[in-house]
Amino acid sequence: MTHITLTLCTNGQVITRIHLQKEYNELRTSVLALKFKDGIMMAADTLASYGSLARFKSIQRLQPVGSSTVIGASGDMSDFQYIQTLLDELTVEEFTAGDHHELGPAEIHEYLSRVMYARRSKMNPLWNSILVGGVKDGKSFLAYVDLLGTTYSASTLATGYGAYIALPLLRKAVEGREHELTEEEARKIMEESMKVLFYRDARSLNKFQIATVKESGVTISDPIILETAWGFAEGIRGYGAQTQ
C-alpha cells in the first residue's frame, strides 16, 4: 500500500510525502517435511495472515512442480505466487522442448536457490522460506531455500515457528530411521507435529494439507481438520470466562 500524505510546514509550504507502508499477506506459519521409506512428506496449514488477522483461511501452500516434486512455502504470499508463475513458465519451457527430460526436485531446488540468491543480491529479496522435496530415479530429495539464498538439506526440515517447535519432534522420530519409516508412520508423525504447532503457534490453523511424493508421483491431500481439545484451558487464568 502506498500512502501519500500532504504535510503543511510552518512556512506554509506543502510537502508531498510518499510513505511506502508495506502490509503483507503473510504465509507466516510453518511448513514441515520429512523423509520416509518410499519418499518424502510435507505438511502446511491453509492460513495466510495479515498481521495478526487470519485473513485467508483456505490457501494452498503446497504446490506440485512437474511430476516428481512438491514445494511448500512460508513468507510473503504475493512473492510465493510470483515464484509459482516462474516455475510454471519454467515447466512449460521444459515441456515444449519435447526431449523427454523432466526437471526433478534437485533441479527445481537449484533453480529456486539461484533465483532467491540473485534477488537478495539485488537487495530486493523474495520474502520466503521454501521447502523442496521429491523423488526421482529412486532418489529422494529434501532441501530448504530462503530469502537470503541460504540452502541446506536434511532428512527433516521445517520453516518458521516449526523450526523451533516441530523440528525437534521430527528429528527424534525420523533421524536414523529414514529408510524404515512407512508412509502411515510418517503421516502419524506429521499429524502429531501439526497438532502441537497449532496448539503453540497463534498464527496457525488446525486445517492443513499433507503432500506425499513417491516414485509413483505427487499426491496432495484434501484439507485435514484435526480434533483439538481446549478443556484444559478452563482451569487456566487468562483464558475462558473468569473475570478475576
Added chain:
Amino acid sequence: MAYIGLEVGGICQQGSGELWVRNSSAKRNSNCSEYVNRTAIGLRVKDGIVLAVEKIIHSKLLVPGANRRIQSVDRHIGMATSGFLADGRHLGNRARDEASNFRETFRMPPPLKDVVSRLSMYVQAYTLYSSVRPFGVSTIIGSVDKDGPQLYIIEPSGIAYGYHGAAVGKGRQLAKTEIEKLKLVEMSSREAVIEAARIIYLVHDDAKEKDFELEMSWIGDETNGLHLPVPKELHAEAEEKAKSALETFD
C-alpha cells in the same frame, strides 16, 4: 536476384538453391524440391486433435526418430510443419515465444486462436520486405483449449483458417479427399489416430519415393489436455492397420 515479386503465395527452393516465389496458392507445394514438402495432416475430432506427418528418410544413416516435424508450442498446443525443416523450427520457436508471452501477460494458457493470430502476423510480415524471404512452410497447429479442440493452417502468405480436417504438403489433395469421408465430429481421438496413420500411408507413393517414418501426436482427454507423442503401442497398432488397409485398397 533470388527474390522476385511482392505478391506472395508460397515459395519453393529448387535444386540449384534458387528461391521461387509465386502467388498461386493451390499448386504451391507440389512442385517443391523432393523431400522437404511431405504431407502433414491434422484431424479435429470430438474429444481432441491428432497430428500426423509423413517424414521421408532421406538417408539410411539417420537415427530413427531424428528430425522431428511435430513440435510442442505449449502444454496444450502442438504444431506440424511441411516445408523447410529449419523454417519450421524457427516458426516453432516463435510460436513458443508468443505462447509464453501470452501466459506472462494474461496468466492463463493461451487460446489457440490468439497464438495463431500472432504467429500468422509474424509469417505475413516476412512477405512484405525485399530484405527477407517468406517462410517455406505450411503449418498445421492444433490445440484443446478452453473452447475445446481447435485446428488451424497457417500458410506462408500469413493466411490462417480454422479447419475440422487439415492437410498440407505434397499429398494434401488425396489426403483431403480421404479426410472429407470421415465423420470427424463423432470420432474419438483414438479412432482418429488410426485414420491419420492410414491416410499418411495412403498418400505416400511407395514406388517413387524413399522410405518414410510416420510421426504422430495428439491432444485430448487421453493425454490430460497435453500435447504428447502417440504412445508406442497405439502407434504400432495404427501403423499395422494402415498397412493392411493399404493392401485391400490396392
Added chain:
Amino acid sequence: MPDGSFASHPQERQFNPYSENGGTILAIAGADFSVIAGDTRQSEGYSIQTRYAPKVFRLTDRAVLAVNGFAADGNMFVKKVKQRLEWYRHAHAKDMPLKAIARLIQTMLYAQRFFPYYVYNILGGIEEDGSGAVYSFDPVGSYEREACRAAGAAQSLVQPFLDNQIYFKNQLAAPNQPHPVHLPLSDVLSIVIDSFTGATERHIEVGDGLEIYVVLAHGRSVQGLEGVPGVQELTTSGEGDRVFVIRRELKKD
C-alpha cells in the same frame, strides 16, 4: 497526527542480506602434504539447520578450499571458483597451480569489495615445487601464505591451540633439540581431530561431523594415513598429487 501523517511510521522492513551460519575450518601445511578440515554443522542463531553441509571442497588434484561464514555466499563463491578453474583447464589443458588459485581467489573476493562475499577462505594444497601450503583470506581478498590457520566460529579457540602446537609458541625447546619446522602427518591429524573435539566441547556452533582433506605431494608415500579408519582416496590417477578424505563424527549436542 496533527500534521496529517500516519500515526505509525512508514514501515519498510529492513533487509539484511547477510547471515552467519557458524562452523569452523582450519588448515595445516606439512613439508610435503597439506591438511584442510571443517565441521559439517550449519546453524543460524540457536537453531541447527542441518548436521551435514560440507564446507571443504576439492578444487583440483592439488588444491582444496575451505569456506566459512555466510553459507549462501560460500556456496556461490565455491561454485564460481570451480567454474573459473574449469575454464582454465579448457584454455590451458592443465590444472591451475595453487599459488595462481590463491591469487584468483583474491581477485574474485576483491571484485566484490563493496558488497563482499561474507566468507573466510582457507586454501590448502601442494605448490608446484612439491611443498605443502596453506593460504588464508579475509572476506575482501587480502591473503598470505602460512603454515597453519583456523577460521570461523571457533577461531578464537582453535588458533591459539595451533599457535602452540604448530608454531610451538610459549614452548621452550630442550637444549640441543630445536623445534621441528614441519610436523609429520600423523601428528598433524591428531592435532586436527583434537582441535575439533575441543571446539565442539566449548562452542555451540561446532559439531555434528568432521571432514578432513589430506593432499599428498607427488611421489610421497601414504605414511601417516595407513591405519587411519575410513580414509578414502578421491584422486584416481595414482600419479601426481593425491587427495584423501577422512570423515569423523563429532558430538551432536
